[in-house]
Amino acid sequence: MRVFAIIGQLLTAASALIILSVSLSLVALAFPRYAPFKSFWVVILEWLYTPLKWLFHAVGNGQLLDGAMVRLRNLSNRARFTHSNRRVFLAPHCLRSIDCPAKSSRDGLLCTNCGKCVLGELLEKARRLEYKMYILAGSSFIPEIIQRDKPEGVLLLACSYENNKVMMHLRGLATYAVNLDHDGCILTQVSDTKVLTAMKMGLGD
Amino acid sequence: MLWAIIGIAGTALAISILLAILLGYTLFILWERTEKIYLPRLSECLAYIFYKPISTLSRKHEHFDRYLIECENRVMQERFRRVRGKKILVAPQCLRAGDCPATLDPKMGYICKDCGRCVIAKLSKEAKKLGFEFYIVPGDSFVKRIAKERKPAGAIGIACTGELSRTLGVGMRMGVASAGVPLLRDGCFMTEVDPDAVLEKMRECGSLQS
Numbered sequence: 452m453r454v455f456a457i458i459g460q461l462l463t464a465a466s467a468l469i470i471l472s473v474s475l476s477l478v479a480l481a482f483p484r485y486a487p488f489k490s491f492w493v494v495i496l497e498w499l500y501t502p503l504k505w506l507f508h509a510v511g512n513g514q515l516l517d518g519a520m521v522r523l524r525n526l527s528n529r530a531r532f533t534h535s536n537r538r539v540f541l542a543p544h545c546l547r548s549i550d551c552p553a554k555s556s557r558d559g560l561l562c563t564n565c566g567k568c569v570l571g572e573l574l575e576k577a578r579r580l581e582y583k584m585y586i587l588a589g590s591s592f593i594p595e596i597i598q599r600d601k602p603e604g605v606l607l608l609a610c611s612y613e614n615n616k617v618m619m620h621l622r623g624l625a626t627y628a629v630n631l632d633h634d635g636c637i638l639t640q641v642s643d644t645k646v647l648t649a650m651k652m653g654l655g656d
Numbered sequence: 657m658l659w660a661i662i663g664i665a666g667t668a669l670a671i672s673i674l675l676a677i678l679l680g681y682t683l684f685i686l687w688e689r690t691e692k693i694y695l696p697r698l699s700e701c702l703a704y705i706f707y708k709p710i711s712t713l714s715r716k717h718e719h720f721d722r723y724l725i726e727c728e729n730r731v732m733q734e735r736f737r738r739v740r741g742k743k744i745l746v747a748p749q750c751l752r753a754g755d756c757p758a759t760l761d762p763k764m765g766y767i768c769k770d771c772g773r774c775v776i777a778k779l780s781k782e783a784k785k786l787g788f789e790f791y792i793v794p795g796d797s798f799v800k801r802i803a804k805e806r807k808p809a810g811a812i813g814i815a816c817t818g819e820l821s822r823t824l825g826v827g828m829r830m831g832v833a834s835a836g837v838p839l840l841r842d843g844c845f846m847t848e849v850d851p852d853a854v855l856e857k858m859r860e861c862g863s864l865q866s
Contacts, residue, residue: 452660459663501707545794549760556754557845588750588794589844591816610797636795637762 473499480519489527496520497619517611521628524618531625533653535604539596540582540650541617542608543631545639546570547586560586569643573608576643580650582606590617597621606649608641610634627652676702680710687723693730700727704825721817725836728824735833737864739810745788745858746799747814748839750847751776758792765802766792775851786858788812796823808832810861814849816842835861 476495479486486492496503500516507516544560547553548567553560564571570586577584583600587593590613597605605621607614607628614628629649633640680702686694693699703710703724711720729736749766752758753773758766770777776792783790789806793799796819803811810833813823820836827834835857841848 455663455667456659457663458667459659459661462666463659463662547760549762551760554755555752555845557843559845587844589816591818591842591844634797635801636793636798637760637765 480516480523483519483523483526486523486526489523493520493524493527496523500619514611517615518630521611521614521618521630524615525627528625528627529652532604532606532627535602535625535653537600537602538582538604538606539600539602540573540577540584540606540608541593541596542570542573542584542586543610543613543639544586544588545634545636546608546631546641549638553586555588557592558585559588559592562586569641572643573646576647576650580654582650590620593617593621597624608646610639677706677709677713680706681713684710684714684720684723687726688719693727696727696730700724700731703727718817721821722838724821725817725824725838728821728828729835732824732828732833732835734864736810736835736861739833739862741809742806743786743788743810743812743861744802744806744808745779745783745790745812745814745854746802747776747779747790747792747849748816748819748847749792749794750842750844751814751839751849752792752846754846760794764791765794765798768792774846775849778851779854782855782858786861788858788861799823803827803830803832810834812837812854812857812861814854815839816847833861 472495476492476499479489479492480496483489503516504513507513546568547560547570551567552565553562555561560570562570562574564574574584583602585596602624604625604627607617607626609617609628609631611630611634614630618626618628627649629641629646631639631641680699683694683699683702686692687699703720707724711717714720751774752766753771756773757769757771759769761767768776768780770780780790789808791802793802799813811827812835813820813827814837815823817838820838824834824836837849837853837857839847839849
């Protein structure tokens with residue numbers, strides 16, 4: 452009986468600690484700029500991702516959680532990304548226009564810079580800033596890119612769900628993400644200014 | 657006294673969770689050895705709820721995803737066979753050949769030109785014969801939009817194991833009688849699927865008269 456009493460006290464203390472951690476991590480999610488120990492709250496939120504996603508879906512918008520986690524991760528990774536040198540830029544194929552003439556390859560879309568969408572412009576800017584850019588149709592090729600190119604920094608451009616998922620898998624790397632302004636897998640949109648600002652972080656003029 | 661009650665309840669809960677995880681893992685191992693799903697509803701439930709710990713124990717995430725897909729297919733099988741009404745077949749754009757001439761439509765997804773360079777032309781013909789609406793989708797938000805707009809009674813999805821195990825679970829919980837066919841080779845470019853496995857699923861859909 453005494454053993455169970457001790458277990459009971461320990462469990463109660465552990466439960467209180469868990470409830471406190473969960474509450475504080477949700478506060479960090481709501482006010483990411485002011486949260487200390489950002490990477491710690493990111494870890495807590497990753498553990499709780501599935502039940503939190505259900506909760507956010509239940510109240511109307513599961514994407515809110517992904518967007519908020521990406522913001523928190525960006526703030527947590529900002530310094531490391533800013534100081535990274537060898538960088539890779541991963542953009543989604545869904546930004547392409549309806550009549551995009553680009554061919555697909557193992558390394559992603561081979562953009563011809565036809566001017567029908569924002570990808571050509573981003574490709575030019577990425578080259579000037581010495582990023583290795585890939586326009587991808589999915590995330591399963593990303594581990595091969597990371598293994599082959601061994602980047603210090605990875606700039607991601609995608610919908611918040613994909614950004615959060617990839618950042619979770621690449622948690623050892625200095626990742627920084629830009630969320631699309633308008634998603635939906637087809638004719639998606641992003642402000643090129645927003646992407647350029649992220650690309651230039653730590654690179655001066 | 658209260659601490660002891662909490663201690664007993666907590667210990668009982670922890671042991672129950674551990675046993676559930678072990679049971680889920682055992683059912684997965686049995687499937688690996690015998691290629692049979694035992695107690696499909698229980699297997700699917702345990703694999704879905706305890707996905708992270710059981711897949712970590714298995715150390716073969718992709719294999720575990722295939723197991724979860726089979727469980728989900730088995731659980732939905734009876735409803736899937738009794739489907740009446742609209743049926744859809746959803747294929748991923750990564751099945752296309754490298755020089756695919758398909759055009760992209762904002763409502764319908766990719767429109768196959770029947771060039772024969774990949775398996776999609778064959779799937780498209782058979783889908784039409786068997787009364788399925790066929791979509792080649794650029795991503796999973798597109799699938800959600802089709803499901804909301806078309807409100808199918810039955811759906812077959814082709815995708816890589818990670819995406820399929822997640823999407824089938826969502827489809828099940830939305831009340832769509834779904835079945836999944838995993839890709840034989842993934843990688844987001846020129847992927848492969850067994851067309852006979854897809855045809856078999858299409859013929860199975862709605863095959864039982866009530």
